[in-house]
Amino acid sequence: MTRPQLSRIELQGFRSFGNARQFIDLAYSVSALWGGNSQGKTSFVEALEFLFTGQIARRELLASTKDEFAEALRNAHIAPTHPVWVEANILCPDGQTRTLTRRLVEDYKRGSAAGCSSRLQIDGRVCTEDDIRDQLGLRLSHPPMRAPVLSQHTLGYLFSVSPKDRAAYFRAILDTQELEDFRIGVAALQPLLKTPELPALDDLVSVEAIPELSVSTRQLQKAETQAALEKSLVANTSALLTVIGIVPGATLGDQATQIETELLRRRARTFPLDRFARSVLIAWGGPPATLAGIVEGFISERAKIDAEARRLVNLFQAALSLPHQPDEHDPVDCRLCGTPQTFTARRVTYIRTQLAAAESYTTAEASVQTALRNLDGRLEALAQSVERACPKFMRETSASRRAAGFTVAQIAAIGPDAAVIRGWFDAVRRLSRAARFTLRRIATARAELATALSDLDQWSGGGSLAEALLQVGGAHDHLEACLSAYDGPAKEVGTALKAAVDQSANTKGWEALVRICRDPSGLWSALASAAAHTHKVKTLEKALADIDTANGEVADSKFADLSDGIRRWWNLLRPNEATYFDAVQRRSGKTRRTIDLKVGLSSSDDRSNAKIRDAIAVFSQSQLHCLGLAMFLARAIQENTGFIILDDPVLTSDDDYRPNFVASVIEGLLDAGLQVIICTQDYKSWKDIGDRWAHRGAVQFQIIRNNGVIGTEIRSQNDNLATMLATAQPLIKSQDPSVRKEGASRIRQAIERFAKMIVVQERQRNGELLASITDYDGKNFSAYSQQAMNLLSKDPSHPGKLKAAHQYVTPGPHDDKPPSSSELAFACGDLKKLKKDYLD
Amino acid sequence: MTDGAELDSDGPAPAKLNNTQRLRTHLASGSLAAALLTAWEKGDPAEAQARMLAAMTRFHAPKQVADDETAAQQN
Numbered sequence: 034m035t036r037p038q039l040s041r042i043e044l045q046g047f048r049s050f051g052n053a054r055q056f057i058d059l060a061y062s063v064s065a066l067w068g069g070n071s072q073g074k075t076s077f078v079e080a081l082e083f084l085f086t087g088q089i090a091r092r093e094l095l096a097s098t099k100d101e102f103a104e105a106l107r108n109a110h111i112a113p114t115h116p117v118w119v120e121a122n123i124l125c126p127d128g129q130t131r132t133l134t135r136r137l138v139e140d141y142k143r144g145s146a147a148g149c150s151s152r153l154q155i156d157g158r159v160c161t162e163d164d165i166r167d168q169l170g171l172r173l174s175h176p177p178m179r180a181p182v183l184s185q186h187t188l189g190y191l192f193s194v195s196p197k198d199r200a201a202y203f204r205a206i207l208d209t210q211e212l213e214d215f216r217i218g219v220a221a222l223q224p225l226l227k228t229p230e231l232p233a234l235d236d237l238v239s240v241e242a243i244p245e246l247s248v249s250t251r252q253l254q255k256a257e258t259q260a261a262l263e264k265s266l267v268a269n270t271s272a273l274l275t276v277i278g279i280v281p282g283a284t285l286g287d288q289a290t291q292i293e294t295e296l297l298r299r300r301a302r303t304f305p306l307d308r309f310a311r312s313v314l315i316a317w318g319g320p321p322a323t324l325a326g327i328v329e330g331f332i333s334e335r336a337k338i339d340a341e342a343r344r345l346v347n348l349f350q351a352a353l354s355l356p357h358q359p360d361e362h363d364p365v366d367c368r369l370c371g372t373p374q375t376f377t378a379r380r381v382t383y384i385r386t387q388l389a390a391a392e393s394y395t396t397a398e399a400s401v402q403t404a405l406r407n408l409d410g411r412l413e414a415l416a417q418s419v420e421r422a423c424p425k426f427m428r429e430t431s432a433s434r435r436a437a438g439f440t441v442a443q444i445a446a447i448g449p450d451a452a453v454i455r456g457w458f459d460a461v462r463r464l465s466r467a468a469r470f471t472l473r474r475i476a477t478a479r480a481e482l483a484t485a486l487s488d489l490d491q492w493s494g495g496g497s498l499a500e501a502l503l504q505v506g507g508a509h510d511h512l513e514a515c516l517s518a519y520d521g522p523a524k525e526v527g528t529a530l531k532a533a534v535d536q537s538a539n540t541k542g543w544e545a546l547v548r549i550c551r552d553p554s555g556l557w558s559a560l561a562s563a564a565a566h567t568h569k570v571k572t573l574e575k576a577l578a579d580i581d582t583a584n585g586e587v588a589d590s591k592f593a594d595l596s597d598g599i600r601r602w603w604n605l606l607r608p609n610e611a612t613y614f615d616a617v618q619r620r621s622g623k624t625r626r627t628i629d630l631k632v633g634l635s636s637s638d639d640r641s642n643a644k645i646r647d648a649i650a651v652f653s654q655s656q657l658h659c660l661g662l663a664m665f666l667a668r669a670i671q672e673n674t675g676f677i678i679l680d681d682p683v684l685t686s687d688d689d690y691r692p693n694f695v696a697s698v699i700e701g702l703l704d705a706g707l708q709v710i711i712c713t714q715d716y717k718s719w720k721d722i723g724d725r726w727a728h729r730g731a732v733q734f735q736i737i738r739n740n741g742v743i744g745t746e747i748r749s750q751n752d753n754l755a756t757m758l759a760t761a762q763p764l765i766k767s768q769d770p771s772v773r774k775e776g777a778s779r780i781r782q783a784i785e786r787f788a789k790m791i792v793v794q795e796r797q798r799n800g801e802l803l804a805s806i807t808d809y810d811g812k813n814f815s816a817y818s819q820q821a822m823n824l825l826s827k828d829p830s831h832p833g834k835l836k837a838a839h840q841y842v843t844p845g846p847h848d849d850k851p852p853s854s855s856e857l858a859f860a861c862g863d864l865k866k867l868k869k870d871y872l873d
Numbered sequence: 874m875t876d877g878a879e880l881d882s883d884g885p886a887p888a889k890l891n892n893t894q895r896l897r898t899h900l901a902s903g904s905l906a907a908a909l910l911t912a913w914e915k916g917d918p919a920e921a922q923a924r925m926l927a928a929m930t931r932f933h934a935p936k937q938v939a940d941d942e943t944a945a946q947q948n
Contacts, residue, residue: 212896572905572933577906579900579904580900580910587899
């Protein structure tokens with residue numbers, strides 16, 4: 034065996050199933066469960082779906098809103114604390130039997146699109162969905178119909194959904210979702226291919242505005258080499274220069290300079306655009322990290338010698354550098370005061386001692402001077418940078434600006450609208466204030482430095498300098514922010530002005546031309562980058578088209594396989610019909626989203642000259658149902674499922690086709706090695722399956738639900754009394770007297786069987802082990818009824834109830850009037866109660 | 874068309890290809906689509922996109938080298 038099969042199913046609390054654990058031992062061939070309407074067949078089928086998938090597909094397929102399924106899985110009549118679970122013993126492909134259990138943890142909830150939650154176990158150990166495949170060998174399909182379970186709801190779904198959803202269904206059957214995922218994955222690469230930023234190409238677009246070009250930009254883009262590109266550029270710049278009356282220079286660079294010079298000249302005549310120019314503000318990282326240490330060292334050394342010694346250090350150095358130094362016996366005259374013979378060797382020794390003491394101080398003093406001067410130099414550079422970082426128009430007087438024609442009124446007259454100018458002007462004011470503030474802070478810091486350098490002997494050590502430098506840092510940061518805020522509006526104004534100026538000066542595109550002529554290799558590499566990008570995009574588009582085509586081919590071949598399978602089952606269900614299923618296929622070779630079901634319409638039984646039409650348009654409900662079943666069976670074969678679970682696979686109205694299903698289809702399924710589990714409300718089919726497939730070990734059960742609290746019960750076929758009552762139940766309430774008459778007849782048979790069973794039960798208790806119901810075959814009820822009533826001793830009312838029930842359902846000698854629904858209901862209810870009290 | 878009562882065909886069944894193998898038979902070898910499929914298949918699905926992007930880069934790399942060599946020769 035290579036596929037899993039189910040040997041036992043147990044469940045409790047799921048939908049119509051109540052507190053009591055229910056179980057059935059299945060045949061590996063056919064297991065048939067019979068139950069009337071609302072007895073729990075669908076609950077049983079969906080319990081198995083829940084076991085394998087943790088969900089029920091009906092919620093996904095049919096619910097207009099998921100809220101409709103809130104609290105749908107737990108039996109409404111059982112306590113919230115009562116466990117809800119479904120379990121199956123599964124004979125696995127490795128020959129081991131394992132127990133798969135799923136316990137409901139949280140039911141579907143209102144207002145939540147998420148599914149229910151459950152805990153899955155194999156042989157008592159928590160496991161994952163993957164373990165169902167890996168340990169049990171059961172491979173589930175893709176959602177929404179993952180389990181090999183066919184219910185009425187899912188069968189009808191296919192013919193009422195949108196084409197898109199139908200396509201999704203078939204993808205699930207064809208099991209090609211991974212190919213769709215691959216296609217989606219490849220499509221998701223497209224937005225990741227970002228167009229590279231290539232300013233040179235933007236310039237090329239701008240150059241198109243120059244009418245004097247001899248080589249079009251389209252031709253420039255087609256240049257095969259950089260040399261050819263440069264040659265074309267030269268042709269263009271030469272043509273432009275010639276037209277404007279300038280003799281072209283020798284090289285492309287020369288010509289670019291000529292054009293730029295003329296451009297600036299022409300622009301300047303219209304508007305002084307150069308006033309917008311500004312430099313980058315240099316960075317300010319604060320004073321060097323070593324400064325504090327140097328200052329501290331200096332202060333420390335200064336404290337070690339007294340002020341007088343520090344004051345005389347230069348004098349001492351000067352004395353020692355005098356040309357005539359005294360020796361021990363030869364003092365010389367003092368050069369300072371002129372006193373004779375007073376500059377002695379002893380005094381030289383004293384001076385040397387003093388200088389040695391001051392040497393560390395001198396070194397520290399030199400260091401601090403160097404550090405402070407360097408710092409001052411950096412501040413000076415910063416101040417200059419602050420000036421240059423401001424646009425040129427801010428560095429000149431208003432008179433100068435007016436003289437050059439740089440006024441807000443002029444700007445407004447030329448180009449941008451008022452809102453843009455206002456934004457720019459606000460940024461200018463903020464920038465101006467920030468620049469002035471920064472310069473003031475720099476000046477303060479430099480003043481501190483000057484004070485220190487001018488009198489280090491009295492300098493207090495840099496507390497106020499540190500504070501001033503901190504202020505410079507803050508001002509610099511603020512200025513940087515203002516410059517950043519200024520750039521946007523300035524660019525907007527500048528761009529609009531340039532466009533207007535170039536329009537007026539007939540210089541549109543010149544600036545861009547100058548740029549690309551200055552850097553032709555930049556343009557060449559930009560063209561190469563753009564071409565490479567376009568190539569990548571087109572290649573990916575082609576790959577996607579190739580994948581679509583190939584996916585379609587795979588789908589077609591799988592559809593062909595599936596069509597073969599569906600045709601086989603269709604022909605078993607409806608042999609020799611002139612109308613038949615032909616194929617499931619894509620609507621066309623190019624479509625991925627629309628799947629059609631094609632049928633053949635022939636006027637003769639041999640299906641000759643058939644016209645092909647869409648199934649959904651021409652098939653009757655019965656035919657569509659049959660087609661849905663055929664597709665499910667074909668899928669089960671294709672997916673190599675070990676078992677299938679069918680909920681009323683043949684419509685009640687399709688009596689003519691039941692024998693085909695019971696005989697040919699089940700035979701086909703068994704021959705294909707599938708275990709078949711069928712729930713049906715058709716008693717005849719159920720009986721027929723039991724008889725026809727008894728030689729293959731078929732087993733039968735009844736599904737009965739006598740009251741909501743107890744819930745659905747599953748009983749073996751031997752419980753014929755329960756079956757008799759269940760088959761009578763639907764007839765009781767009929768308005769048709771003949772139907773009620775049939776119901777009365779069945780209840781009467783059930784009452785007589787009950788009486789026989791209770792008598793036989795008592796005889797067996799008394800040692801008559803061979804006592805059998807057949808002992809009473811052919812005997813009237815009166816022959817054993819009194820004996821039976823005598824045994825109903827649990828309640829004094831019981832004998833009378835049995836007698837009354839029998840009277841209700843037994844017609845008089847000339848009584849053609851059938852019992853009323855009420856009488857039948859009483860008879861049936863009392864019998865069920867007696868059965869429960871004395872036989873169950 | 875026959876009734877098709879037989880469900881199992883006679884003779885040994887050909888080895889079944891899985892979906893991606895079937896897809897590959899319809900893609901030109903050496904094509905970007907085939908390279909992307911290889912990248913998609915092999916490895917952690919969560920990193921499939923990164924692998925496909927790398928596959929695209931590899932796919933274009935030899936072409937660009939060839940283009941550059943051609944350009945160098947022409948220059």
